Structures are given as structure tokens and as C-alpha cells.
Amino acid sequence: MLLDGEDWQRVLHGFSRSAFRLETLPAYKVAGEAEEIEEFLNGNRIDPDTYASGWTDRLKAHAASGRTVQRVHIVTRPLSDYLRYEFMYYEPHAKAGEDVRILDLTDRPNPGLPNQDFWIFDDSTVVLMNYEPDGTQIDRVLVEGETGQYREWRRLAVTESVSFADFVKEHGWQ
Template sequence: MTTITSLSDDRFRSLFRDFRKSAFRLETLQVYDVSYEREDFESFLAGQARGEVSGISGYAERVRAGTAAGKRFHRVHVVEEPLSDYVRFEAVWSYRETVAAGEDVRVIPVRRGEWPDGIPRLDYWLFDSALLVVMNYAEDGLFLSAQLSEEPDRVAEAVRWRDHALALSQPFSDYAQDFDELMRRR
């Protein structure tokens, strides 16, 4: 099993370039402490207008180019309501841009303290239904490591979780119809 300890590692970045058909992300945290977003998150909290967010814009461009080449990008985020400040930021400053670029972003909304049956509290990427990348974070959302595995049983389990998460979720665009009200809830 390969372990990567930096999101800037070329081995991690190459995953998004080299997959052939599909990339799926399950997000389960309500806060992520990602260095490239820190300044933008602080601007969001201060009520400033959205500028270009380089980390998000770069990913959106990869999505746009990938979808033009026939690749699919899917993401499901289990979001606890009322939404955390970070999830509000991610939805407004990230999801809207990546959806416009072609990513199928979906959410499973739950009340705080509840969790959907059959969905692990585990963040991961799944590439081409063949490579599992488990994303490990500290309690405060700080990225610790990514563990890559092609072990068939682990990948098969991640595929089942993906399919179940997709079945339980709703498109972000549907969820966002009431989003202005959700943005005010705390």
C-alpha cells in the first residue's frame, strides 16, 4: 500500500490526470483544513465577495478538460444541518464552480448527530472503480495522508459504498434551490 502525505505530491496529482473513465469522491467531514483554501475561507467568513480561488479553479479546469475528454467526475458529501461554516463555504465557492465545469456534485443532508445507514464515516477517492484512495484527516480536518490500494476486496467495498451514496443523494443543484435559506441557518 502506498501512502502519500502531501496533496502537492506529484503522485497524488497524477491520479486526477491519469484515470481513464471515472473519479468518485465521498466526503464525510464537516470541515476540512486545507492550506490552499485558508485565505479564501477567511474571506468568505468576513463576508467578502468571491474572487478566483486558485485551488478550486484549477480543479474545475481539470474537471472541464476531463469531461470534454469523456471522463466523469462524481462527488457525494454527507452534510449535517445546520451547515458548518466550512460546508457553506465549500458549497458557495467550490461546488457551484465545479458543477458548472461538469462535476456531478451530490449531497446527503442529515440532521447534526445523525448519519445515513450504510455510509461509512470515511473520506475517499475511487478512480475507475479500481483504485481506492483513502483520505485520512485529523479531527480538525487537517489532511494527514492518502493511502492507495488496489486490493480487490477493499475496492469492491468502496464501489458498494459509492453506489449506495449515489442512490441516497440528491443533486447539489436541487439542494441549492433552497440554499439561500440554508446559508442563513446556523
């Protein structure tokens, strides 16, 4: 089943305990970000201590209610311009309560994770995030049936990754 609009928002924000996102691409083409990316490349940065958005507000609310939001982004170095831009937002997201993690495959083989972005909510609802090679989103598809493989991929991704803060300490990102 395709998820869009209100149906997608209900799934994305309606979880009870946990939400996990696996990101596999070096760039995502998101409407409205081109100008921000250009500004970033020209040296403009957000202040991670004062930055606020609808997403950071939701993260704080989820954390306050005991719900967890976790993300693992698979990367290789050197980071793409888009990843460097996206990383600028990971610090305030982490401060707001998201467990942001990085799995760097630059000097190691993939430990068995798919080349497929997905969300898993409350261990039972999986949504595949499908993209064109350039990062343009095609659609979101609700997975029907067994979710055990996705739970295992989540476990593997979390186990094999490091916190965003540790990745930045080791490799930097700007």
C-alpha cells in the first residue's frame, strides 16, 4: 500500500514506542533544499544550540513521552556535499532526543544491510522509502506481512554504527 499525505503523517507520528530510519543514499533531492544547500556550501551554518523546527519539536515531544527515534545513515568518505549539509542538522536533532548514528563503510564491507531506505515503527510497521538514483523520492510503501528481517537489519545497523558525536570526533564533517 502506498503511503502519502495524511496516511504517511499518521504512521510517521503515530507510533507508540519506537521509530527507526535506515538511510543509505549519499544525497536526497528534497523540494526546497537546493537554496539552503547552496547557502551551506557558501559557508552559512545554523546554530545547533538555538536551531528549532517542527521536527526538533516533535523529537522533544517523543522523548518527553518515552518514545525513541533512532536513525542510522550509511556513508562512505569523502562525504558528499549533501551529507555534509545534512550532518549540520544532525547535531540539533540529537540534542532534541534523536539517536543519530553513522555507519561508515569507507574501509570495510557492508555487514549485510540492504541498499534500501526504510522506517520501522514499534517493531511491527515497516515503510519502504523508494528513491531514484539521484535521491528523488519515488514513493513510500507500507510492507505487508512479516517484519522480522527489518528488525534484524535495524539491530545490525545499530550494532555496527557509532553515534553521530563519535563519528564527528573521529572524522569531522565540515
